[in-house]
Amino acid sequence: MPTSADPSADLMARVQGGDAGAFEELVSLWQDRLVTLFLHHTGDHATAEDLAQEVFLRVYRAREGYRPTAKFSTWIHTIANNVASDLRQRAYRRMERGVPPPTGSSSAIGLEQIAIAASGQRPAREADRVELQAVVRDAIAALNDNQRMAVLLAKFEQCSYEEIAEAMNLSVPAVKSLLFRARDQLRKALESYQRDGARPPPAGGGGEGP
Numbered sequence: 001m002p003t004s005a006d007p008s009a010d011l012m013a014r015v016q017g018g019d020a021g022a023f024e025e026l027v028s029l030w031q032d033r034l035v036t037l038f039l040h041h042t043g044d045h046a047t048a049e050d051l052a053q054e055v056f057l058r059v060y061r062a063r064e065g066y067r068p069t070a071k072f073s074t075w076i077h078t079i080a081n082n083v084a085s086d087l088r089q090r091a092y093r094r095m096e097r098g099v100p101p102p103t104g105s106s107s108a109i110g111l112e113q114i115a116i117a118a119s120g121q122r123p124a125r126e127a128d129r130v131e132l133q134a135v136v137r138d139a140i141a142a143l144n145d146n147q148r149m150a151v152l153l154a155k156f157e158q159c160s161y162e163e164i165a166e167a168m169n170l171s172v173p174a175v176k177s178l179l180f181r182a183r184d185q186l187r188k189a190l191e192s193y194q195r196d197g198a199r200p201p202p203a204g205g206g207g208e209g210p
Contacts (some may be wrong), residue, residue, distance in 0.1 A: 008072035015063050027056050033157070034080060040152050041084055054083050070166065077157065077167035081149060132193065139189035147182035150175055 008029060014022035034055055038048035058079050066075065140148065146168065153159040153167060165175045 006068070006072050008076075009068045012059075012063070012066055012072055013068065015060070016066065023060060026059070030056075030076065034076075037080060037152055037156060038084070040156065041148060042087070047087075051080075051083050051087065055080050058083070071163065073157065073159070074163045074166050077153060077159065077163070078169075081168050084145070084149060132190075135189060135193045136186075139186050142189075143182050143185060146170075147178050147185075150178040151182045154179055 008026060011022045011026045011029070015026060031052060034052035035045075035048045038051040039045055042048055042051070055076065059076060062079070143151070149168065150164055153164045159167070161172045161175050164170075165172045168175065170178075
């Protein structure tokens with residue numbers, strides 16, 4: 001049987017035809033990618049897994065309406081963005097009730113490389129690396145949710161501006177603006193770290209003067 005250039009779209013066509021095995025293959029193909037996406041977005045692995053499962057549930061429920069007129073990745077990223085948006089709404093409601101949000105540091109994994117690349121900073125010592133991770137976590141936390149999602153789709157899913165725009169229901173210029181501001185914020189945070197971290201050697205340490 002001829003297939004398209006998009007294996008996920010082929011699997012989805014089989015899911016529409018009632019092939020349960022195809023849906024299992026689709027889940028296997030996308031599970032790790034979605035968990036990773038949500039892990040960087042939320043910083044909590046259990047939450048990321050729950051959100052990925054919610055995406056698959058919505059994919060299955062929407063199977064009859066799927067049309068392979070666009071890349072399957074764009075379609076599933078649209079669903080993932082909607083799931084993330086729903087998560088934000090639940091978080092806002094928890095805040096209104098005075099319930100503290102969950103904490104986690106995993107969101108710095110991977111995005112740390114983005115910030116480092118933006119600044120050119122390459123920590124040599126383990127102590128510097130740990131300190132840098134803390135700086136990056138703060139910088140990522142300062143990004144708004146749309147900026148963070150746009151960066152994740154661009155960096156980890158290699159989505160084009162057009163694909164991100166469709167997934168997030170934004171214009172291409174809006175996506176470019178989100179990414180520019182996000183990367184600029186990360187770059188400035190790292191540049192500030194570099195300036196503040198350029199401390200002179202302790203007295204009597206034998207180091208060269210400034």
